[in-house]
Amino acid sequence: MTKIIGKNELESWLSGIMKERTVFAPTRVDDLILFRPVRSANEIVFDYENTNLSPKELFFPRTETLFTAVPKDGDIELTPTIVDQEVILFGIRPCDARGIAILDGPFLDEPADSLWAQHREKTTMIGLSCTKPAPQCFCTSMGSAPNDASNVDIMLTQVEDGYAVETITEKGEKLLQGVELRESDVQPPVPTCDVNIPAEGIVEAITKMFDDPYWSRLADRCIHCNVCAYVCPTCYCFDIRDRTDKGKTERIRTWESCQSKGFTRIAGGYDPRADKGTRLRQRFCHKLLYFPQQFGALGCVGCGRCVIACPVNIDIREIISDVQKIGAEVGQGSN
Amino acid sequence: MVADFTQQIRDKAKELLEKGTVECVIGYETGSDGFSARPAFIYESAEVERLIFDNTCSHNLVKYLLNKKGKPTAVIVKGCDSRALNLLLSEKQIDRDNIFIIGVVCPGVVEWGWNNHSDQLQIRCNWCRQHNPVIYDFLVGEPVTEGPPDDFADIAAMETKSTEEREAFWREQAEHCVRCYACRQACPGCYCIDCFVEQLDPEWVGIRIAPEENLMWNTIRAFHLAGRCISCNECERVCPVNIPLSLLNRRMEREVLGLFDYRAGMSEDAVAPLITFMKDEKLGIGE
Amino acid sequence: MSADNGPLIIGFLCNWCSYAGADMAGTSRIAYPANIRIIRVPCSGRVDPLLIVKCFEEGADAVLVAGCHPGDCHYNEGNYYSRRRFALLRALLDFMGIEKERFQVKWVSASEGKRFAKIITEFTEDMTKLGARKAS
């Protein structure tokens, strides 16, 4: 039996939650769809492919204070940042939810990152499965699916007269307390994303063609901006510096991307990844080689944001098939 | 008409590569969505079939020449792009003898986007008065006569807003900015080795990706392009959060036109307005 | 704008003319409001637009750049370049929401002590009327 919640009940339920807790949901901002805190249910957009920027920002903000250092009677008082705001993230797509779950690897690996851990703990995720995957989506090839509910607390799937509700975790259960759901025998549709990207054996293939000139040829057209890393739900590289404002010093962590010029430049000016080809290779090797080697899953969830956002159409799906082709040729060749 | 542009470009590219006049032809090829164009680097004459030209060829390819210093290279430029060649030549960044310029009379470029089969012209084509390339070695297409001068209607519209409204408008845009620097990386006029925004000593713009820092970044970036921007509007196209950067650039373009009657990139040996002066000019400041 | 003593004005004064003009005002006991924080620079041409935008970002309500009258520049051309630079910068700042009046450029020679004091007094009054910048 499928539990159903009507559109109006859903909106009134969300409006109720909004009274005590902050609800982030996809809203239209100019011509963008972004996750923003919403004050009323009608600000929420329900029919959208995906947001321009990924919800990773709610867990790994573009700018975050790690701790403050304030001089106090001869000493410096360090106060680590505490996340005390309970947040509801509504409308997260299955691929993005998988992205967040994947990033638990690097962030919660010993010694765990306390800020990421607090954000994860304080955030309840209500997923919205995709009814019609977009042309840029390839989630099924990356281990996710348009209705993959494994990484959210509650999963909603659109049906004729409302949304099928699947409660996954007790956090979800707690949130749904007091909400009566109708029983129905209608089966939620099972959308498919039939784009098939040959990701099988990519780790071996990319290892074989690691030194192939393919990367420098590809880097010809790359302009080395940080768009792909900043729209991506699974890019997590960061930079740390201090900022002082009126006597209070904050140690700030911000997004950083392996395509930035000074990303690996060390004191004295030496930069092991000075040329373009190696920097571009680093991005795809991190996702398709280093990440799976260390955490098991591929570092890409197939959301397709970088495919749309890249100014010069460096398409990770095309790269995966190129790498497989070249990896195979190199396989038969020398080694 | 545009179809045979492609053939003319392919033939010229083949000839240049076979004769060894150039080592590489920088042009456009069809992207991974089978529809919109993307930059292409052709090194072998056998590969010229990849080259295409249609109204999705939005990229300004001139900046790639900065990576090809000392190597003879051919580049395909539309009308507006060609002004970037004059900009970089007048600023001694590229060597004229190393470049073979294939100019294309521009048919107008549609909204660029992956799998975005739009047929709506980009806004830069509405204000465009430079369909014919200003500099070329080989011309594709027949030169057209340009329309009446640009009236900067978009800027006038913005100026009807009050100062508070404008301040709020740019503050909100600054909230969207993620400082990915795609605008800088796509701009032919932005080629500093160590950009002010990444300098640590002095730290002009703080590390935070926050509205105040973003405002400072966008203000100074626009100022550094004053009298140099050739309005190819690639900065606005590549912005992942659609910040209307053309408003800032064109506000400066109108001011430079008004004060110094100067348009960037119109000739190889032009002198940019901010590196020269006229002793007795009245600019309505300081009196 | 600190609530009690009015607008915060940053003044970049060129060492050879305006700074000397300010000295002249001081030595001839001409009072002018203390809202202005004076920064001495070798020439108005030294003032990088980054400095001015940084002032506004850090919370200044107004910025003044004062230099020699065109033709009197100790380095001959400094103020010619800065005149063009600041004409463009003022247009950009105004377009982005910083009123034109908040960024003034004045040519003040070493002998114009009285005029310097008048400029600062009027500037402070205008800025008090205009009020603090909302942003900071």
Next chain:
Amino acid sequence: MVKEATEKAVPNPFVPYPATLKSVVDLTPDVKLFTLELDRAQDEFDYKPGQFAFVSAYGVGESPFGVTSVAYRREGLQFAVRRVGTVTNALHQLEPGAKTGVRGPFGNFFPLDDYKNKNIIIIGGGIGFAPLRPVITTILDNRDDYANVLILNGARSPSDLCFASEFDDWVKSPRTKLELTVDAGDENWNGRVALIPDVITELQPSPKDAITIICGPPIMIKFTLSRLKQLGFADEQIVTTLEGKMKCGLGKCFRCNVGEKYVCRDGPVFTFEQISNFIEQF
């Protein structure tokens, strides 16, 4: 996974241990030796030669430095800091008594126990000598465990030679040779004026039962490495400590990776045999 991370109120791994700057000594015109003491006893940590820590200059940031003291001597945490960037400049302005912060220890260390009874060749260029000093101190404090020791310290100019005040102790130690070289001498320098790779060819150290520990600018390592190879040194006999861009030291910010290896967690100490097997060429 997330549950217990937050339950045991995960400490913020980026917050440094409060420390006080005990003394600042000028080693060379642009290198100072900082001695720090942790304010809280419970923060005391053991460390071995080759490990590093982040030192904070509040208001600017923090940077990784090889710990140049040895833990068992209990003389406080020492770092040799060369003034080269914003953080190091800020550190160079600190006076004794200043409050700062230390985060560490990070990385692996020189496996000195495995080098017992071997000839040890220690080659350091400029500030690259800082992480090698604790190796020397440890070896000389347990002199009999090791065979012959050759220390080669090179620098741009005589005044740039690090730890000059300790040269005498090193030379006095049995079966220990100290060779100094500079790129350019000055009026009262009568020692060797040569580049380190050339000194290697001149001294012809034997690869038999030998371990070479080398640290310095990449260009120096590159040429010295080939000279050592010509003398018959195998890759696994040559050990270095890699310098990578580091921001966290925790294997999270992914700035220091060389191929699949994190310099901060899998290194910074690697043999050249390991380095040659990295998929990415350093």
